[in-house]
Amino acid sequence: MAEPAATPAAEPVLEVIGITKRFPGVLANNDIHFTLTRGQIHCMLGENGAGKTTLMNIIYGLYQPDAGEIRMNGRPVMIHSANDAIRLGIGMVHQHFMLVPQLTVTENIILGNEVTQGPFLDRRKAAAQILALSERFGLEIDPEARVGELPVGARQRVEIVKALYRQASILILDEPTAVLTPQEAEDLFKVMHALVEQGVSIVFITHKLKEVLAVADQITVLRNGEVAGVVAPEEASEASLAALMVGRAVILQVEKAAAHPGEPVLSVEELRVTDERGHTAVNGISFEARAGEILGVAGVQGNGQTELVRAITGLMHPLSGRILIAGQDVSTATPRQITELGVAHIPEDREADGLVKPYPVVDNIILNSYYRPPFARGIVMNEAEAVKQATEVVERFDVRTPSIYAEVGTLSGGNKQKIIAGREFSRPIKLLVAAQPTRGLDVGSIEFIHKQIVAQRDQGVAVLLVSAELDEIMALSDRIAVMYRGQIIDVLPAAQADRETLGLLMAGVHPAQD
């Protein structure tokens, strides 16, 4: 096996040499070579299913490779379990946090490696150690807090401290920014730089190109389980990385013609909505979305966007105010009545609200129309029609699934979202409510979903696009409304909206009023 050439003047701490891992029917990793040097932030870039997580699980001892070797500090090592990895100084922050919500921060961090006094836990000493770590690396955490009550960003810091507590010198971060707001991601990058300065080496797994260019010292791109390229960030651009990732040129810019807005389809008048705990979340909002335009709703998450969408789609009833869709008051209508008016909904949480995960693809595709012809004949289902419809949607929306009978829960995020889009778009609609439509998706899927949304607009559908990704809002919208603390602070034509203005509005600063 060929040794990868060591970067001069840099000491390799972790080398992966020719790792191959086969799962039934899939070659997840094929002869992968990868070198991490001390104090480096090494980005592992690739689409969902490219084999990034498999490789990291091999390094962390959760999977055993079929072939290949792992070396640390030049010596070959065998990693049979997470225990081995921890002993060798490898720490991993999993994409889905490995924290017990019912336990405190201290308990979570010391679990498996407890601080004791005699036979008993020494919580005070442990908390002191944790505070010392948190101060040293600038990771703000409260050792006494219960993890289940912490926001996502804080949980991630707990995960990092957990690895550092085990004296990790190599930190693997698996898609750490997927769950973070842009601000939290910025904070994370600061922490990563602080860690690197103190000699920790970081493997940073992501599929967000901007982040890669912002923080990486070195980039390895994976595609279909193989290394597609190793590049330095200075030599790379978003477009070149995307092309490496997907294997073809990707158009990152959304191409769209000028909008031709028509009649208002959705009018919201003085809407007030409370959240589940009874606090006012939407506080007197009025706006209109017209046929043939995309109205983007920008804003930091948690400023009432979720409740706004839930009220429009009938999942929550407003406290006061009116919602009109195609001239009809739907303030107290049921979700089905609203659906039947021609409203499509791409929900924010596709796992929970968009799909029935244990159902097969075919049943999910007819989930909004199963009860009417041609899928239902009286009280009997017409299986043949459902299969026909599902086959067509899978074809047209390029859903990669083993069959239309596969359980939806087993598919990747991108394919799940394509199934939702396919379901919602395969009937005549007047209004599309899309909440965070590309969250957690890979570049190829994002491109596809964006095209579909623009295509709907061009067919005369009014689109309400809610997204926390400023880039997405700016790329797609014809008009942009910014939400702040339950109110729309301003509505701008897309042409007048630049990053800076929007950013200030999102923070509640209205330049015109200053």
Next chain:
Amino acid sequence: MSPRPLRLTRLHVFAALFVLLGLALLWWAPGAFEADTISRLNFGLGRDAPGWGAPTRLTLQVIGGLYLASGLLALVNRWPRVSLAALVLSGLLIFPAVLIGAAAGKQTNVLTMLAESLRLATPIVIGATAGIWAERTGIINIAIEGMMLAGACFGFTSLFFLEPIMPGATNLVLLISVLVAVVFGGLMALLHAWLSIRFNVNQVVSGTVINILAIGLTSFVRREWLLSTRAGRITLPNIAIPGLVDIPVIGDVLFNNKPIFYMMFVLLILTHVILFYTPFGLRMRAVGEHPEAADTVGVNVFFMRYLNTTISGMIAGLGGAWFSLETVGGFDDVMTGGRGFIALAAMIFGKWTPFGAFGGGLLFGFADALGTRFQILNVPVPPQWLQMLPFLTTMVVLAGLVGRATAPAAEGIPYEKQ
């Protein structure tokens, strides 16, 4: 501004219920009792034991008044903390209220009644502790009943066969028999663990299988070997704890008891300390809530589950020995009589904590003792109705005020390594 929507919380619903209960008590008491009726509550045996003659009608009216007041206080919708505490406290007054109502014009010994409650609570509390050990690590154990039954049967079988062989060494034989009970409880649990961990059998199904198996197996053993009457009715001896037994009033009741009764307290304290203050307990809880998280930091989920389920069975086996070796001195078919299931209820009542489970066990023990007491006092109301009252109150207090019990999150879900 839109008006603030009226929100009816559980607290309000239950406050209203308390108001109704208070009114009912105030209305009912004057009709049911003469003004000069006295309920005499004694604390101890004998003529000169300390006691308290409570005027039945007045006491019940006062308690009814307290119900009414706490309910109204909660309905006023201010000071939520104070009114919650008031509701819980007046809720607990149902116990003296029932006792005083039942003892109208007579006298009853409160102390022996409490002692009896504690004694009858023993198998329930031990069973609940057993449940905690398994369920905290994520294995549902509805087979406590079966494990207890196995313990009771094989413990007594051991006594039955060893006693003739080792005459004179009764205490040693009894000790060995208790250990046999513990071992057989553990063996049943090991089977449960094997089925549910190795083969991912649904844990409720596996538990049911164990329960049925225990009934069949113990009935068979009894019919084959234990039917001859030559065994004397030997039970575990009373042990007076020196010093403590001399404490006036409560000394004799609490500190002159049988060993498994004492073990209940030892187990409670041990379980509490291990669960919440040791690394082992921390790992137990982590495995029960989020096994993947525990696995990624090197805690062996399977080992923890096997070990703790087995410990659970051993504790249940000890609970079984309470029936055959500490109380009866014999074995009857299905002699545990559903106490293993009641133990589960006590465990859930106590939100999977040892002392909470103790409270639940006491409640059930109290209800048991109350039933007997009512028969002695010859209460005109069917005793079943009065026996229901503590349970009813508990439901109200639990459902309405204390809040929902949350089981360990990974309970019943087989752990599969990737």
